[in-house]
Amino acid sequence: MGGLREMAAPFVALGPSGVAVRARLKHLTAEDEEVLRLVGDLLGTLASRDLKARCAAGLGHDSEQWAQRKRVLTRESSSRWAGSITKASHDQWALARRGHLTHIHSLEAGIATIAHRLSLPVGEKGSKRAPGGYRSRREWHAKARRLHVLADRLDAARADWQAGVVRVVRGGKRLLKTRHHLQAAHLTEEHWRVRWQAERRFLAADGESGKWYGNETIRVTPDGEVSIKLPAPLAHLANAPHGRYVLAAKVSFAHRGEQWADRVAANRAVAYRIHEDTARGRWYLTASWTIPPARTVPLAVARANGLVGVDTNADHLAAWRLDRHGNPVGEPHRFFFDLSGTADHRDAQVRHALIRLLHWAKRHGLSIAVEDLDFTAEKTREKHGRRKKFRQLISGMPVSRLRARLVSMAAELGIPVVAVDPAYTSKWGAQHWQKPLTSKTRKTTRHDAAAVAIGRRALGHPIRRRTAPPRTHQSDGCGHRTVQAAPVTPGREGNRPRIPGPRTRSVCAGRGANAVDQDAQHRSGRPAEHEFWQQDPLPLSL
Template sequence: MAVSFVAPGPCGVAVRDRLKHLTAQDERVLRAVGAHQGALASGDLKARCADGLDHSAETWAARKRELTALSSSRIAGAITKATHDQWALARRCQAAYIQNLATGVKTLRHRLSLPIGQKGTKRAAGGYRSKNEWFRKSRRVAMLEARHAAAVDERRAGRVRVVRGGKRLLNTRHHLSEARLTEGEWRERWEAERWFLAADGESGKRFGNETIRVTPDGEVSIKLPAPLAHLANARHGRYILTARIGFAHRGAEWADRIEANRAVAYRIHLDTDRGRWYLTASWQRSVVQTIPLETARARGMIGVDTNADHFAAYRLDRHGNPVGEPHRFDYDLSGTTTHRDAQIRHALTRLINWAVRVGVAAIGIEDLDFTAEKTRDKHGRRKRFRQLISGMPTARLKARLVSMAAEHGLSVVAVDPAYTSLWGAQHWQKPLATPHRKMSRHDAAGIAIGRRALGHAVRRRTAPPPHDRSDRAGYRTVQAGPGDRGREGTRPLTTDRPPGGPSPSGKRKREPSASKTVRDAPSTQQWVQDLLMCTG
């Protein structure tokens, strides 16, 4: 089992507002600047991909000097930084692709080595059902091995495959009827995605950014690149937009930063579906010190089981005892990415609000990662299961939960997801079910997750003492610690001599009684057992 840990807090903030009441001239300038800088970014990305593993500080400086002559030093720095981030992302995706291919080849090789028709187990798949299927899979493993070898060669050579604007949008060009788009609509989206209207912040400069500047009263101005300086309507080659910005969310925090001339990065983009322009402001926050794990456990925990359509949550006190009733927070992951993202945010908002009301300090979740589970070769014909795990946004969910919980003073404790559903159903589902409370397997898994986050075992009780102890085997457990009050222990002696030994005087205290003699009265001593000892 992996050790539970407190997830680190968010390190950045991003807020967005709409650029309203733009004039036709404003839109023409924004489109011209975006297209010009987008072309520079495409050329810089091509040069970076050509460098491959031979990239160095000298080549970076040379590319930046070439871009500075066509724009400005700050714009050149922003473009080269974005290029390096995109190239690094492509390298990470390439590594994941190679790992996925290797997993598929390993699974296929294992199943091909088994006799046809051999049944599998819970941990490993069996042989293929027929000779025809075995033949087709033998051809598929050869294809995957060829792809794996080609991908490994490309990685060693430093070659990556990157599409500015996105591979999915590029492939949509060949399926316009299915996407319900015309060629003109697709072209507009494609050009808008390839624009570059962004600028990194710089501390010490006026309002934290010299390229895209936003004043405290909401005035937005852009430093135009050298070839477009004739479009300026203000001094020093700047263009001032007619729109005014006023961030409703985190507006006070944003205003404090720009008035102190602290760095704030901006990005302007066009939503082609709505025909609206937006400005996004982002900045880094000081590293939030995560609280110790014991402090997070002090006021109890809420265990959350993540499922395909809902969160199953249960509150536990600091001793691991379930409190109250199970809670369920539903969401729908069908539809577009925007819809799924909104559903996740809404469910997390309800979960966090409930956690604040009950007064806990932390939320326990599973540290899920389905990266190696999505290959079709591992799960065979289980297409619905593959779609299920592929549709669960585990990485985005964890990032959103950590950032949203931090705003309410809550910590997130990540635990090992192994056997939480199995052991939760085995030890908690039936004992907590009543005529008025129906416990599902997911509710019981939430209890298992919460107990693991609190540092307790999932089981409600430990095994009873063995037969060689004085109190013999039975329902009593040895779960309480040695320092707990009312803990279970060996019973004190009821006589003044050890069991089986003679009395101190050497004489019997009582002569053998005759038949039908009144027996000793039951002991009046009461044994008090703390209720907390019944659980770990």
């Protein structure tokens, strides 16, 4: 057991800190759409210019440079548009910086794996903890060349990291690369150009508490009227006082509409973003605001009534209810989802599976225990080598999105979510729970057993089941008590109550009172549960 890593303690996951809702802008006139495109193109050009200035500043950027960038943008738009643009540029630079560091860690992990495998003899088998040597001399030579390629990439990435250099594409790197593969993407150059321009537009404004309806730049009244503060070069397009343009469309939020209405009525900050879906020919408005962090319950309270252990898989969620002692209750549940098709279809499938899981936990008043998974370092081609299908399987699992959605949706229903260390849950669950929980009428899978292991770890119990002593030492005569009572539970080692039924119907009243008390019978020594038991080896003479 010395090779096992130290387990992290379970913890109650924090709830979301923000909310975002989206609604469609219906019945826009051709003039409205033209104004939105002109404003978005102008602000997009300013945003690109500001992002370039932010990236050029690198690590030497300070508050004075930020203020100077804002003053330059204010002359060509307005102070509020300039504030939104500079903040977005700073956030985008910071995101690229974090992605750059993740790329460096991925290169380091790949180099370490290749170097380890190159140091082993060709054809040497690996173990569960470390990969073995490469299969052939040809593969060994190819990987030796790749090692030098990755080392050069790592040196260049580290140099850029130290210099503060980041590479950002406004509109998305994936869409930019699609320009060179239009036939494979089933797009024409004209259609691609429309999508590219739509993605590079900037129509987003941060909210400000104390101002009318929480936002002076993009204002939405409680009755759904949307108006935009036009930049200075486009002020001649205004159809309302003070350089504003009022859209003909009315907006209403079906989800969290009451919360949004309460905020705008109280003039609390609400951020808005307007974007065009070129594939559908529609315009959408997204509203977002911050919320106070939900107060998490103590871990002991989340464990009080037991919980639901959930194992995340590529096509379903395996769940099993456990009582507070760690015993599985009832039957396992599986919530399936399909991750094929478009991104919207996959996202809807995940949400539907989570809704069914949360409603089941809500009916029983239980918390949910999940693994604190992170497959960032598990998807590299160097770690799994030829196992391409396995890499694709891991990459297809929506771990981060599923976890974020589960926490936010559970917070709305008041269900605590307990995160546990994922180490060895599948292995130990199958080892200790899959066979005991399998019967003639129930087929227990490894995923179901892993759900039990996750739930027991969240409850603070060891995953291993209590080992029953031999039949002659069992305290119940013909069956040992394997119920997982806590060590401090009163009467844990005492006699079981005599409950009338098939088991005790033949026992007369007053008899069998000491059947489970081995001290009351003519047996030497103390009961088996009060001391360590080990079976002696058979004599060699037999």
